[in-house]
Amino acid sequence: MRLTTFALVVVAVPLGAQLPGDAPNGVARTGLIYESYSFGSGLGLSRASELTVPLTVSHRFGQRLSLDLAGAYASAMLRGSDGTETGVSGLTDTDIRATVAVVPGRVLLTLVGTLPTGITTLPDSTLPLFGILASDLLGFTTPTFGSGGGITGGVATASRVGSWALGAGASYRYCGSYEPVADGGDLKPGNEARARLGAEGPIGAGRYLRVALMYTLSQHDEMTGGSPSVSGDRVLLYSHLSMPVGRSSLSVYGFDMYRMRARELNTTATSVVDVPRGNVLDLGARLDHPLSPRANLAPSVELRHELTEQDTGLAPVGLLVRPGLDLRYRMGGSATLVIDGQFAVGYLDDQGSHVSLTGPRVGAMLEWTR
Numbered sequence: 295m296r297l298t299t300f301a302l303v304v305v306a307v308p309l310g311a312q313l314p315g316d317a318p319n320g321v322a323r324t325g326l327i328y329e330s331y332s333f334g335s336g337l338g339l340s341r342a343s344e345l346t347v348p349l350t351v352s353h354r355f356g357q358r359l360s361l362d363l364a365g366a367y368a369s370a371m372l373r374g375s376d377g378t379e380t381g382v383s384g385l386t387d388t389d390i391r392a393t394v395a396v397v398p399g400r401v402l403l404t405l406v407g408t409l410p411t412g413i414t415t416l417p418d419s420t421l422p423l424f425g426i427l428a429s430d431l432l433g434f435t436t437p438t439f440g441s442g443g444g445i446t447g448g449v450a451t452a453s454r455v456g457s458w459a460l461g462a463g464a465s466y467r468y469c470g471s472y473e474p475v476a477d478g479g480d481l482k483p484g485n486e487a488r489a490r491l492g493a494e495g496p497i498g499a500g501r502y503l504r505v506a507l508m509y510t511l512s513q514h515d516e517m518t519g520g521s522p523s524v525s526g527d528r529v530l531l532y533s534h535l536s537m538p539v540g541r542s543s544l545s546v547y548g549f550d551m552y553r554m555r556a557r558e559l560n561t562t563a564t565s566v567v568d569v570p571r572g573n574v575l576d577l578g579a580r581l582d583h584p585l586s587p588r589a590n591l592a593p594s595v596e597l598r599h600e601l602t603e604q605d606t607g608l609a610p611v612g613l614l615v616r617p618g619l620d621l622r623y624r625m626g627g628s629a630t631l632v633i634d635g636q637f638a639v640g641y642l643d644d645q646g647s648h649v650s651l652t653g654p655r656v657g658a659m660l661e662w663t664r
Contacts, residue, residue: 366385
């Protein structure tokens, strides 16, 4: 999952322990998102691009039950510096989520089933492509196409403390096994447990603050005929501050995700793959300005920096600065159009030297409510 989306979910789950009575009964979204990066010389890569067609449908049944479905079609391509291309196209996995307000406004239970509708087994020639797609620094919309599916159960609660809301949540995910590479053996991803704490409320003069903390504990990945892989626990801190600026609204946000060093694994395997510790820092700002009762224009800028462990300690992976602009237009009735454009400028670190990195991200989304 993209870290920007991941960070927003951290806040939404603990503090959203209710099904608001004024929310629409049904929402559907779809559109096109295209993103591409061009690489400078030194990496053996020329360009990586991806087109995603997402589809999400949500429906609320009364005040206690909500059902959501999310899936996508994606097409990705990696071009080497010699002009050779590797590509993958197809459906992704499909998530079906049920949310039940056990105590409306207080306690939520969630159950998410991930159906393995995506591409699971690919030739080993596509491994460099999926290594690029999974990069936290680049943040592709679709970092993976398919898996063995899984099921996630969670609980969240929220309560008022004066003018503030405090929330907490926990979840556990079981992952199914699948064969990611043809004739490469089955992979059983490690199950995950997550705990979340959050708070939000006004801090005077029209300002509103949201903060959240998430801790993730993962079991090791098992590969048939291969070495198990183990990753350290992850801690993510997220904050979002909004304030009025004349007729506009300014939002300043950021998250810091730290992956700890992997713990020792009790195994009889002759070798173990340790995922190195690392850190991803993301800072951004957005100014929402109403052009009319139906239209809103929002310039934005985002900075992302990633570190990973090497022999000398944490070393830079790269840095990206991504200015952007999006237009949200309510077309009348129940339809809303969102057009978004961003352009990233930055670099990847290649053994101490910088490899230039540039690329656009453009999207057009339609939303229907009823």
